[in-house]
Amino acid sequence: MADTVIGRDPPNDGREWDAQCARCGSSVARVSCPTCGGEGFFDDGEDLDSIDPCDDCDGTGGWQECCSDAEWCEANPMQGREADARGKVEWFVVRTLAEVPHG
Numbered sequence: 737m738a739d740t741v742i743g744r745d746p747p748n749d750g751r752e753w754d755a756q757c758a759r760c761g762s763s764v765a766r767v768s769c770p771t772c773g774g775e776g777f778f779d780d781g782e783d784l785d786s787i788d789p790c791d792d793c794d795g796t797g798g799w800q801e802c803c804s805d806a807e808w809c810e811a812n813p814m815q816g817r818e819a820d821a822r823g824k825v826e827w828f829v830v831r832t833l834a835e836v837p838h839g
Contacts, residue, residue, distance in 0.1 A: 739829040742820075744799065746827040757802035758824035759817050760809040764800040769793035800825045 746753035755764045768774030772790035776797035789795030802809050802822060809822045 741827045742824055743827065744825065745796075751829050752831040753827045754830045755800050755825050755827050757804065757809060757822070758826035759814070759820045759822050760802065760804055760812050761814045762802050762804040762809065764825055765803050766798050767801045768798040769796075772797065774798055 741747060742758045746755070756762065757764055769776070769790055769792055771792040772778060774797045776790055776793060776795045778788050778790065790797075793799060804812075806822060813820065
């Protein structure tokens with residue numbers, strides 16, 4: 737499996753992942769979805785069957801966002817990433833399964 741992935745979320749493969757902006761390489765920070773308040777769902781409080789996932793965050797409660805301002809990110813793409821749009825996230829492996837303590 738690859739050690740870097742561009743996508744909304746990292747693979748759920750047991751390895752430890754970190755992220756950066758796929759365009760400029762800046763750090764990213766998690767932003768709570770303003771529509772659902774970071775909950776990922778809507779609950780009317782009356783019927784447990786009426787809990788609906790948020791359409792804006794797909795039920796995740798938020799997303800990763802480039803920490804650099806849009807102007808800087810657009811003007812400073814990493815080499816070979818000129819065509820990547822601002823907002824894409826690149827996930828990379830921090831630790832592999834072999835490095836995770838067992839015990």
